[in-house]
Every structure is written in structure tokens, then in C-alpha cells.
Amino acid sequence: MRAATFFDGIDWRDGVVELVDGRVRLRNEAPSESLPRLDGVVVGGFTDHHVHLQLVDHAQLAGSRLGRVVDLGGNPDVVRRLAEHPVRVEYAGAFLTAPGGYPSDRSWAPEGSVREIADADAAAAAVTEMATAGASCIKVTSNGVAGPVLSNSLLRTVVELAADRGLLVVAHAEGTGEAERAVGLGAARLAHAPFSERLADAEIERQAASASWISTLAIHDGPEREVAIDNVRRFHTAGGTVLYGTDLGNGPMPVDLNPREIAALREAxxxxxxxxxxxxPVDPLDPATALLFLPGGTPASADPLDARPLTPDDL
Structure with missing residues (x-):
């Protein structure tokens, strides 16, 4: 048994770690002054808010520092089966897009991963299908660079239908004006921090008050990367919620924490x-959580990239 400082998802607290049936568990209680203290800090597994499990070797998640992932576009029947995994898997199900819209013409899009929405009836059917499949959110694409996009009225309809199911809409917004349009029509989250254009300060402030952004900064190079980092820096300063996400499956990257994404977030x-x-991080007090240990770290110096599993030997 050891005293330990842990991150509860908001801030640092003190608790007690102990062995229970051969597994390390964290208890939410003040440790006695005489209890030996771990030389380091404890967190739950981290969350990648933007992955595509059908495009990677998802079995590698079991050895990673990720405790939760959110799949933002795949065949709902396949992804639902992949959710039976030691790492917590949440998912949107299929991409909802305009007829002929992105990514309906992409060779990388798995079979059954796209629903083309022509009218309100098709929108209702698609949202119902994803909700029935267990989706925790709805993914829409609004990529004006790559093809047609949902009309304002139809995108708003998808948002309303999702809200009726208690689901938020995550939008892939690409092209001039698309990030502003998607959030203005009710999308609660952007799948990528805006990278097509530098948003005006007033728009940054509006979005900070109404939406969250998934970072995915490391997928960009050159001017797009600079624009995305500048937007995130101002969005964060304005009080906006930035969520770590990598677009895992979009080119070679580790099925784990991505050092390039961490570096880009720090730059922002x-x-x-x-x-x-x-x-x-997932709740470290949940008995099902596999705990991570940052050895030698303190709350001021804790670096997520130093994290490793907390094991009985550490006690």
C-alpha cells in the first residue's frame, strides 16, 4: 500500500494505491502521514478522441497507454464488434454525408462506412441506425473542398435528430467557411481543429463558448499546420475545450500516444x-481502470509521454 498523487480528470488529488486480488487499485481517501509514498504520480489511461479502428491494427491498443478511444467513422456493425475490447471504445458509426460527398469516393473508406443523406427521411433513418448500433455521437462530413456538402437545413435536421437521441454531432469541417457553418448550425464538436483558414477572433470566441475541438494537429504539414496551431492557441486562450485526437488510421502513426500530437499541442x-x-484520462477510481504511472514525476513536471502501467512491483 502506498500514498499517491493522482489526476482525477480535472486536477491533482491524494489517495491510496493497494493490491486487490493481484491488481493495483486506487482508493479515494486521504493517506496517513506515515504511509510510504509512490515516487511519481498516477493517472487513468488516456483518450484519443479521433480514431478509425478499421484502418489500424486495433489489437495493439491492449499494450498502449490509451484507456479509451472514439471511432469517428466506420462500418457500424464492424466497429460495434471491435468495441468488445479491454480498451473502452466509443463510436459514431458511419460517416453521414451529402450524396457524392466526402468520403464516399475514397478507397480507404471501409465498406458500409458511409451513409449518403439526400433528405430528412434519409437523415432520420441514418441517425436511428447509428443510435440503435450503440453510437455515442453522430459524425457528419462537411468537406467543401472534396465535393458536395449537406445543405444548411439538412445539417440542422441531423443535429436536431441526434439531440432527440441525446447524441452530439461531430463534424469534419474542411474548406473556407465550413467550420463556422457547422458550429453555427449546431455541431457541438469539430473532428479536426480548423485548418483551412485562420478564424477571426470573434468567431474563435463564439466557438469557445459553444463547441469543442479535437486537435489532430500532427496530420498537417506546412501552412495548414501553422493555421491549425494558431487557431488552437487562440481557442484555448479564449477558454475553449481542446481534446487530444490523432485521426489514427490517417497514415502511419503509433497505436498509442502520439509524441508528434503532444508536441503540437504544447506548441499551441x-x-x-x-x-x-x-x-x-479515464476515471482512475473505477475498479476496471488500468492505472498508469509517471515515475519520478510531480504534478508540476508530469509528462504524459513518460507514462507506463502501474504494476504490483511499484508497491
């Missing part, structure tokens, strides 16, 4: 507790 001004909040 997120570090310390702000970075940990973006990583959204």
Missing part, C-alpha cells in the same frame, strides 16, 4: 494540467 499552448485535461 497546452501543457501541464491543460494537456492532461485534453488527454481526458
Amino acid at each position: 499552448g497546452l501543457d501541464g494540467a491543460a494537456l492532461l485535461r485534453a488527454l481526458a
